[in-house]
Amino acid sequence: MSSESETVQVLACHAVTVAYAGLRAVSSVSFAVRRGEVVGLIGPNGAGKTTLVNAMSGFAQISEGSITLNGAEVSHLAPEHRAHRGLARTFQHGRLFKDLSARENIELGALAVGCSGREARRRAAALLEETGLLSLAGVPANELSHGDQQRVSVARAVVAGPAFLLLDEPAAGLPAESLAELGTVIEQARSGRDAGVVVIDHNVEFVMGLSDRVVVLDHGQVLVEGAPDYVRHHEEVLAAYFGSVATEGLSR
Amino acid sequence: MAGGARGVLPEPARARLRLAAEALGPLALIAIVALVGAQLSTADKTDAINVLVITAIVVGLYVFIGNSGVISFGQISFVAIGAFAAAIWTTPVGTRDATMPDLFGFLASPRLTNLESLLVAAGLGAVMSLVVGLALMRLSGLSAGIATFAVLEITYNVLANWEKIGPGPTVIANVPATTGIPQAAIGCAIAIAAAFGYQRTRSCRLLRASRADALAARGIGVSIFRHRLIAFVLSGAICGFAGALYVHELGSVSVTELYLALTFSTLSMLVVGGSQSLWGATMGGTLLGVLYSFLSNAVSGTTVFGLSFTLPNGLNTIIFAVLFVGALMLAPRGLTRNREFLAVALGERAPHPRGPVAIALAGGDGESPGDVETGSSGGEAASRSVKFTPGQPSP
Numbered sequence: 001m002s003s004e005s006e007t008v009q010v011l012a013c014h015a016v017t018v019a020y021a022g023l024r025a026v027s028s029v030s031f032a033v034r035r036g037e038v039v040g041l042i043g044p045n046g047a048g049k050t051t052l053v054n055a056m057s058g059f060a061q062i063s064e065g066s067i068t069l070n071g072a073e074v075s076h077l078a079p080e081h082r083a084h085r086g087l088a089r090t091f092q093h094g095r096l097f098k099d100l101s102a103r104e105n106i107e108l109g110a111l112a113v114g115c116s117g118r119e120a121r122r123r124a125a126a127l128l129e130e131t132g133l134l135s136l137a138g139v140p141a142n143e144l145s146h147g148d149q150q151r152v153s154v155a156r157a158v159v160a161g162p163a164f165l166l167l168d169e170p171a172a173g174l175p176a177e178s179l180a181e182l183g184t185v186i187e188q189a190r191s192g193r194d195a196g197v198v199v200i201d202h203n204v205e206f207v208m209g210l211s212d213r214v215v216v217l218d219h220g221q222v223l224v225e226g227a228p229d230y231v232r233h234h235e236e237v238l239a240a241y242f243g244s245v246a247t248e249g250l251s252r
Numbered sequence: 253m254a255g256g257a258r259g260v261l262p263e264p265a266r267a268r269l270r271l272a273a274e275a276l277g278p279l280a281l282i283a284i285v286a287l288v289g290a291q292l293s294t295a296d297k298t299d300a301i302n303v304l305v306i307t308a309i310v311v312g313l314y315v316f317i318g319n320s321g322v323i324s325f326g327q328i329s330f331v332a333i334g335a336f337a338a339a340i341w342t343t344p345v346g347t348r349d350a351t352m353p354d355l356f357g358f359l360a361s362p363r364l365t366n367l368e369s370l371l372v373a374a375g376l377g378a379v380m381s382l383v384v385g386l387a388l389m390r391l392s393g394l395s396a397g398i399a400t401f402a403v404l405e406i407t408y409n410v411l412a413n414w415e416k417i418g419p420g421p422t423v424i425a426n427v428p429a430t431t432g433i434p435q436a437a438i439g440c441a442i443a444i445a446a447a448f449g450y451q452r453t454r455s456c457r458l459l460r461a462s463r464a465d466a467l468a469a470r471g472i473g474v475s476i477f478r479h480r481l482i483a484f485v486l487s488g489a490i491c492g493f494a495g496a497l498y499v500h501e502l503g504s505v506s507v508t509e510l511y512l513a514l515t516f517s518t519l520s521m522l523v524v525g526g527s528q529s530l531w532g533a534t535m536g537g538t539l540l541g542v543l544y545s546f547l548s549n550a551v552s553g554t555t556v557f558g559l560s561f562t563l564p565n566g567l568n569t570i571i572f573a574v575l576f577v578g579a580l581m582l583a584p585r586g587l588t589r590n591r592e593f594l595a596v597a598l599g600e601r602a603p604h605p606r607g608p609v610a611i612a613l614a615g616g617d618g619e620s621p622g623d624v625e626t627g628s629s630g631g632e633a634a635s636r637s638v639k640f641t642p643g644q645p646s647p
Contacts, residue, residue: 078470080470080476084473089471091468097461097468098464099464100461108461112458112469112473113473
């Protein structure tokens with residue numbers, strides 16, 4: 001990461017390694033995301049995508065390397081302190097507060113970063129309208145469909161007004177019709193709020209469609225990084241996903 | 253809200269009405285206990301006062317345990333500190349000189365009024381809980397439970413043995429018995445009002461979010477330590493205050509009265525009532541408070557329908573300990589199923605009917621990376637439906 005890139009608002013991993021009991025789940029990974037940019041993080045199962053997002057958000061301790069936010073090292077900060085510095089994340093399966101309504105879940109996202117109750121209500125109302133969730137505002141989270149839970153989860157992260165947004169499998173298990181709605185929410189976070197977005201998902205087409213740039217991880221290391229079309233045709237990526245025999249077949 | 257009100261009143265008015273009803277329910281129950289108690293004989297009136305004071309203690313427990321979901325066996329320490337402070341500083345100086353000759357000077361001479369002693373007890377409860385909380389609130393689950401138990405043990409042993417701050421293992425006598433029905437009822441109402449006001453705050457909403465899902469709460473920026481500490485200090489203040497009410501009810505106190513029996517009894521009341529609602533704490537405190545008074549009397553001999561009997565010493569404590577464990581195992585959401593007054597009155601569904609138990613004896617607060625899906629763990633199902641079409645344009 002050049003020092004020039006650090007003067008603009010950048011979330012960056014510098015040779016990050018995460019090891020559990022001797023196993024290197026992530027090995028010397030470097031990449032960065034700027035505000036207003038969507039970076040897709042893809043890779044086969046076990047590639048280290050979620051571990052990397054956990055490390056970036058403070059839920060996994062890094063063994064080597066560093067993570068910087070706008071040039072300042074945040075590797076030592078707890079997740080809640082990173083959130084206050086503008087780094088929001090979602091979790092696999094949403095992890096909504098199930099007894100609370102969609103509105104209350106979103107309000108909490110604002111309250112948690114210091115907004116007053118009035119400001120949290122205002123932000124939540126605006127976001128509910130913007131994301132088409134207004135009619136579901138009073139519905140308890142555990143009564144929402146999976147797709148709506150995912151949208152509320154993203155809205156709960158977006159309401160804090162983060163500079164960077166880490167989305168962990170937001171499209172998992174969603175039917176095709178819900179993907180477009182989710183994509184709109186993410187696109188609004190990027191273009192409307194100038195957030196830098198890192199999105200992990202197994203639905204590679206969904207990620208490719210959203211991303212300006214794609215980083216492919218395999219065995220905890222960066223395999224390829226580039227524009228979606230470049231990555232899509234990259235032989236190593238095809239091999240990582242489908243194996244060399246399948247790749248040979250595809251390339252014919 | 254009721255079906256009729258739903259159609260007639262706009263949403264903000266319904267919310268305010270609901271809020272008022274949720275506060276008034278517990279306060280009305282206290283008023284009923286006070287009014288009934290005022291009509292009773294002098295002996296039975298004492299039981300009514302006891303029920304009100306015990307309920308104030310249970311509400312103090314609720315503020316921390318109910319809102320954080322973290323069990324604490326140490327809150328009775330703050331009751332003991334409040335009770336000892338109020339007792340020592342309101343006992344006549346002559347009595348202090350005679351029964352506690354080794355007291356520190358600042359304890360030996362000043363004499364406080366009843367009201368001053370209540371306020372000082374609340375303040376001391378808050379300060380002590382702040383000191384303890386700064387060390388303990390980073391713990392959660394089983395470690396927090398064990399650590400708070402250690403606090404109870406330390407407090408008990410210090411009060412029982414250090415004669416510079418009290419009578420040691422003997423009794424503080426001649427404490428002005430100022431807690432009658434009015435003081436007990438007003439004191440309990442103040443505890444309920446404080447708990448109710450607190451649960452409307454931003455801090456309490458965030459603490460409850462951490463109770464529901466600590467990991468998700470941290471992910472959105474909730475400092476669990478800070479919000480647990482706030483609840484712990486408020487709980488300590490209410491417990492200290494209730495301790496002062498208690499000692500002014502009894503007229504004398506020894507440290508053994510503020511130890512295990514009271515800990516398990518009040519925890520039982522909270523869990524049996526429903527530990528995650530103010531209505532549950534109030535219901536548990538009043539209903540089981542009656543049982544507590546009855547059993548306490550029965551240990552020293554009582555008469556029911558002309559039948560006189562005496563329970564073996566300690567059986568009252570055993571009964572409450574069994575109630576505590578039984579409620580945790582069989583009905584962890586308690587009588588109210590963790591619903592507030594209006595939800596119970598309207599028969600509304602309980603929150604998370606198949607959710608976790610009311611309070612956590614084990615479990616973390618999202619500190620460990622293992623609490624987050626790591627590596628491949630989360631993507632097994634999704635990996636079988638990877639949609640990657642080489643060579644086709646993105647949508």
